[in-house]
Amino acid sequence: MAQGTQVKKRGEGTEGPQFKANMSARYGLDRVFSVVVTLAALVGIVVLAVLLVDVTRDGSSMLSANFLTSFPSQIFPENGGIYPALVGSLWLLGLTFLISVPLGLGAAVYLEEYAEDTRINRLIEINISNLAGVPSIIYGLLGLGIFVQLLAPITGGGSVLSGALTLSLLILPVIIVATREALRAIPRAIREGGYALGATKWEVIRSHLLPMALPGALTGMILALSRAIGEAAPLLVVGVALYQTYATSGPLDGYMALPTQIYDWISRPQQIFQDSAAAGIVVVMVVLLVANSVAILLRNRFQRSS
Amino acid sequence: METKKTREGRGVSEVSDERREVRPETGGAAPGGGSTLGMKIENLAAFYGSFRAVTDISMDIQANKVTALIGPSGCGKSTFIRCLNRMHEVIPGARAEGKVALGEQDIYAKNSDPVVIRRRVGMVFQKPNPFSKSIYDNVAWGAKINGFRGNVDELVERSLRQAALWDEVKDRLKESGFGLSGGQQQRLCIARTLAVEPEVILMDEPASALDPVSTQKIEDTMSELKKSYTVVIVTHNMQQAARISDYTGFFYIENMGDPGHLWEFDETEKIFSNPDRKETEDYVTGRFG
Numbered sequence: 001m002a003q004g005t006q007v008k009k010r011g012e013g014t015e016g017p018q019f020k021a022n023m024s025a026r027y028g029l030d031r032v033f034s035v036v037v038t039l040a041a042l043v044g045i046v047v048l049a050v051l052l053v054d055v056t057r058d059g060s061s062m063l064s065a066n067f068l069t070s071f072p073s074q075i076f077p078e079n080g081g082i083y084p085a086l087v088g089s090l091w092l093l094g095l096t097f098l099i100s101v102p103l104g105l106g107a108a109v110y111l112e113e114y115a116e117d118t119r120i121n122r123l124i125e126i127n128i129s130n131l132a133g134v135p136s137i138i139y140g141l142l143g144l145g146i147f148v149q150l151l152a153p154i155t156g157g158g159s160v161l162s163g164a165l166t167l168s169l170l171i172l173p174v175i176i177v178a179t180r181e182a183l184r185a186i187p188r189a190i191r192e193g194g195y196a197l198g199a200t201k202w203e204v205i206r207s208h209l210l211p212m213a214l215p216g217a218l219t220g221m222i223l224a225l226s227r228a229i230g231e232a233a234p235l236l237v238v239g240v241a242l243y244q245t246y247a248t249s250g251p252l253d254g255y256m257a258l259p260t261q262i263y264d265w266i267s268r269p270q271q272i273f274q275d276s277a278a279a280g281i282v283v284v285m286v287v288l289l290v291a292n293s294v295a296i297l298l299r300n301r302f303q304r305s306s
Numbered sequence: 307m308e309t310k311k312t313r314e315g316r317g318v319s320e321v322s323d324e325r326r327e328v329r330p331e332t333g334g335a336a337p338g339g340g341s342t343l344g345m346k347i348e349n350l351a352a353f354y355g356s357f358r359a360v361t362d363i364s365m366d367i368q369a370n371k372v373t374a375l376i377g378p379s380g381c382g383k384s385t386f387i388r389c390l391n392r393m394h395e396v397i398p399g400a401r402a403e404g405k406v407a408l409g410e411q412d413i414y415a416k417n418s419d420p421v422v423i424r425r426r427v428g429m430v431f432q433k434p435n436p437f438s439k440s441i442y443d444n445v446a447w448g449a450k451i452n453g454f455r456g457n458v459d460e461l462v463e464r465s466l467r468q469a470a471l472w473d474e475v476k477d478r479l480k481e482s483g484f485g486l487s488g489g490q491q492q493r494l495c496i497a498r499t500l501a502v503e504p505e506v507i508l509m510d511e512p513a514s515a516l517d518p519v520s521t522q523k524i525e526d527t528m529s530e531l532k533k534s535y536t537v538v539i540v541t542h543n544m545q546q547a548a549r550i551s552d553y554t555g556f557f558y559i560e561n562m563g564d565p566g567h568l569w570e571f572d573e574t575e576k577i578f579s580n581p582d583r584k585e586t587e588d589y590v591t592g593r594f595g
Contacts, residue, residue, distance in 0.1 A: 193498075
């Protein structure tokens with residue numbers, strides 16, 4: 001009986017001695033908040049759109065097929081182009097991908113699946129998270145010391161390989177953190193299901209964990225590689241060329257890069273170089289968009305198949 | 307090439323020798339031609355870190371029978387069953403002490419390989435946990451990694467039939483296992499366990515997350531399974547234990563925080579009609595728990 005009265009009380013409606021529903025004020029707050037968050041989203045999108053339109057307009061006079069296939073020129077800047085920087089950046093992108101993805105995946109699998117919960121491993125974990133926030137110029141100095149100078153016999157000094165290794169260091173923490181998150185999201189039941197069939201750890205990782213973690217890990221990699229391709233500061237320290245007479249054709253070659261080319265142009269006073277820089281920015285954006293689209297397509301294909 | 311062949315040849319004959327040895331003493335050949343190994347547990351205790359979860363467990367699990375484990379929540383049934391195929395130690399900090407023999411072999415002996423043990427003592431979990439793969443690959447994967455060299459298509463069909471799932475999925479073997487209903491997923495997990503041809507199958511509340519119809523199907527499967535396998539099942543459903551099992555073990559904890567004990571273990575009929583201990587009777591008649 002006591003229970004019955006309780007139930008009745010609860011169902012008495014929105015107004016009563018115990019409740020003052022005040023719906024109009026609550027819905028009002030609801031509307032205010034939805035406007036606030038919409039504005040917050042719009043600010044970012046509008047600024048980006050304005051930037052894109054402005055840059056494209058500035059660069060439109062220079063943008064042409066010729067711009068993509070020519071070397072930059074100081075004597076005839078109107079005929080100059082971005083070809084060696086574009087090739088250099090694509091080399092950087094490819095090499096950085098090849099270096100950082102296996103290393104990042106490996107480190108993440110170790111930390112998530114193999115590492116015991118010891119003091120040293122906890123220290124490593126904290127450090128990796130912190131490394132993601134270290135300024136890129138610091139990585140540049142590290143790269144200068146290790147890859148350009150110490151390992152010069154292997155990397156060829158200030159080569160595109162040294163640049164890619166430096167960028168890999170820069171983005172490894174991000175890849176590791178993203179991959180670990182993806183691995184951690186896989187329920188323990190999947191691992192146990194594998195073990196219960198007489199699978200070894202590696203078999204479970206290879207057949208189940210990596211395929212399931214890949215979509216999430218790829219998202220982190222896309223973000224990280226986008227950041228790497230846009231970096232100028234560390235490359236300036238590890239020996240990117242501001243001008244060279246050939247396009248990079250091997251990992252030990254010298255290289256130019258899009259962000260440093262833009263930096264070089266933009267620091268010159270003549271209008272034509274300013275326009276070239278704007279056109280260069282458009283090229284960077286397109287490269288990024290294409291690279292991201294490919295990665296997203298890949299990710300979606302993995303998601304479907306798994 | 308030559309040496310490899312010999313080595314594998316010897317491996318196979320070793321296994322069959324062992325079965326031949328064990329068969330007479332653990333009770334008769336199975337009609338399905340499957341394995342007939344029972345298990346013998348002596349003074350088993352299981353720990354999570356320093357916490358003793360179950361202790362002093364000794365019992366004989368008969369070959370080709372269904373042994374049910376019942377008891378209130380938190381009294382160590384799941385912990386215990388996970389000790390029978392060395393899944394317990396997968397949890398960080400968890401370990402077991404005592405002796406668990408599969409046929410003649412102590413699975414906790416130094417020369418026992420947990421990976422090999424887990425193929426021979428399969429496990430179906432409480433919640434269906436199909437792999438993120440096609441139905442076909444869910445069943446075939448375990449066999450493949452264990453070096454199955456026969457016809458995989460046949461193996462997949464046979465396993466799915468044994469698990470009473472074949473008719474429902476035969477037209478969509480290439481679709482993801484996640485697309486199945488909960489009951490179908492659980493039968494898929496049973497099929498995948500059968501595909502590696504274990505000798506014992508452990509089931510940790512396999513039907514607790516399922517509706518009555520799916521439960522019925524899984525129970526039907528189980529009475530088929532015991533023809534070829536030794537089955538151990540943890541269940542909270544007393545009617546289920548009474549319906550399907552030949553032997554029943556009652557797990558009980560006297561005081562909160564104590565380790566769980568095997569309170570009483572006997573033929574199912576005796577446990578449910580005339581148990582020796584009062585707590586068992588109270589539990590099976592629904593007076594507590």
